[in-house]
Amino acid sequence: MITTDRMAAVDANAAALGVPRKQLMESSGNAVAREVRAIAEPGASVELLCGRGNNGGDAFVAARFLSAYDVTVRLLGRPASIRTEIARENWAALRSADLSTATVTDAADLALDDPDVVVDAMLGTGVTGALREPERTAARLANESGAAVVAVDVPSGIDADTGEPTGSEAGDAVCVEADRVVTFHDEKPGLGSLDAAVTVADIGIPAAAERFTGPGDLLGIARDPTSHKGENGEVLVIGGGPYTGAPSLSARSALRTGADLVRVACPETVAETVQGYSADLIVRELSGDRLRPAHVDRALDLAAGNDVVVLGPGIGDGDETHQFVRAFLSRYDGRAVVDADALRVVPEIDTDAELICTPHQGELVGMGGETAGDPDERAALVRSFADEIGHTLLVKGATDVVSDGEAVRLNRTGNPGMTVGGTGDVLAGAVGALAAVTDPFRAAAVGVYVNGLAGDAAADDAGYGLVATDLIDRLPEAMRDE
Ligand SMILES: NC(=O)C1=CN([C@@H]2O[C@H](COP(=O)(O)OP(=O)(O)OC[C@H]3O[C@@H](n4cnc5c(N)ncnc54)[C@H](O)[C@@H]3O)[C@@H](O)[C@H]2O)[C@@H](O)CC1
Ligand SMILES: [K+]
Secondary structure, eight states, X not given: OOOHHHHHHHHHHHHHTTOOHHHHHHHHHHHHHHHHHHHSOTTOEEEEEEOSSHHHHHHXXXXXXXXXXXXXXXXXXXXXXOOSHHHHHHHXXXXXXXXXXXXXXXXXXXXXOOOSEEEEESOSTTOOSSOOTTHHHHHHHHHHSOSEEEEESSOTTBOTTTOSBTTGGGTOOXXXXXXXXXXXXXXXXXXXXXXXXXXXXXXXOOTXXXXXXXGGGGTTTSOOTTOOXXXXXXXXXXXXXXXXXXXXXXXXXXXXXXXXXXXXXXXXXXXXHHHHHOTTOEEEEESSSSOOGGGHHHHHHHHHTSSEEEEOTTOOOOHHHHHHHHHHHHHOOSEEEEOGGGGGGGGGOOOOSEEEEOOBHHHHHHTTOOOOSSHHHHHHXXXXXXXXXXXXXXXXXXSEEEESSSOEEEEOOOOGGXXXXXXXXXXXXXXXXXHTTSOHHHHHHHHHHHHHHHHHHXXXXXXXXXXXXXXXXHHHHHTOOO
């Protein structure tokens, strides 16, 4: 099963892997033609009803594969209104090949010439709201035609994620009632409930486009242009004690990954130094030189005003500090990224919090997890351990593994230069900022992807001499989804 959003991400990842969308469209159109050949004898009349998006584009391709049939390609709209370049190119290819094409702009001019097969390629996953004209009339005609109706990807006017007619809240939903659906790459959640035979066509999307993070994973994280301060995330970093650099790295990384406000709660002895790293941080002092159980009430108060807590950078491994982490997590019920010395406490704690744990492999073993050399084996182990502890895991390595106990994603951005100290703190901050605006699994996957990209950009300039702060300034560029 794949949702519409995830499909768009995988599609973009495939393009980044060298399989561009036009190539996918060629395979999609070929699969549609195959379906027509399976249900109709050569010579049968086939009417292709095509929209102006890529759903229509699939049918332009299909027409080229149906030379043994009596084919009419009917475009709903003017050729100039075809929305995408790849669909336009495939339309032009039909025209230059002298295939029978027609355009309809007015619903009143629509009539079907008693076809044996109707191919519904009006709208796919790009549909919004109830069907408009002329698609609305065309859907009615197709439903009343008595022809076998083959829908491309999803019947027009159906939401692929829910199976419900789009715009059904308005109470006037019209959609294509397909006999068969040829959907691409994977089953869609909404198709199972339809009264149609569904074929899933492999269109050549490489498995790696789904398995590994890629630029598509960033889609939809770009912010709402009308948002105001605070809406794009408030993050509290709880850290510091024996180390001062770590909480500052996490906090500055969260800012560069897009968080609006980042606060640091740290022992008073390090507060001045942490503040000294950056005027952009809001620093809250806790008494003494280490995190201790006595700080829990105050830390919970501070945490309550934020979307996400990043817990652990630079806290050290003193007993009192472990007690603090234990007590904090047993009472905190929000979202937190847990890193470094705070990790060990997680498996033994009973918490309502939603955690994203970011261990390297040594820390994973310290938590009671297992690791393996082979990435597939490691992925399976991470998945079952995430399931066991009930939290999201991001296990760092040459290939990073992210799992929420169900889904697994691997990441291969990054380079050996990133074994330098502090890059883990940068990662924790980036994941924290993302966890304020998206779900934990995606925050971890995108965080590790952009952190690695920033590391690769830093290595281009500094080679293995790169340092953690080099990554921070490169995060905004890494976050761009184009
Ligand atoms: N990886 C993928 O996602 C692939 C997608 N492909 C095809 O591309 C399709 C998605 O293409 P698009 O994103 O271009 O979207 P669509 O082709 O589904 O339609 C988009 C356009 O239809 C119009 N429209 C939207 N709602 C409407 C309504 N209610 N009434 C009338 N017109 C409406 C709008 O102008 C919109 O831009 C998929 O369903 C599939 O068929 C394939 O070509 C191959 C790979
Ligand atoms: K369709």
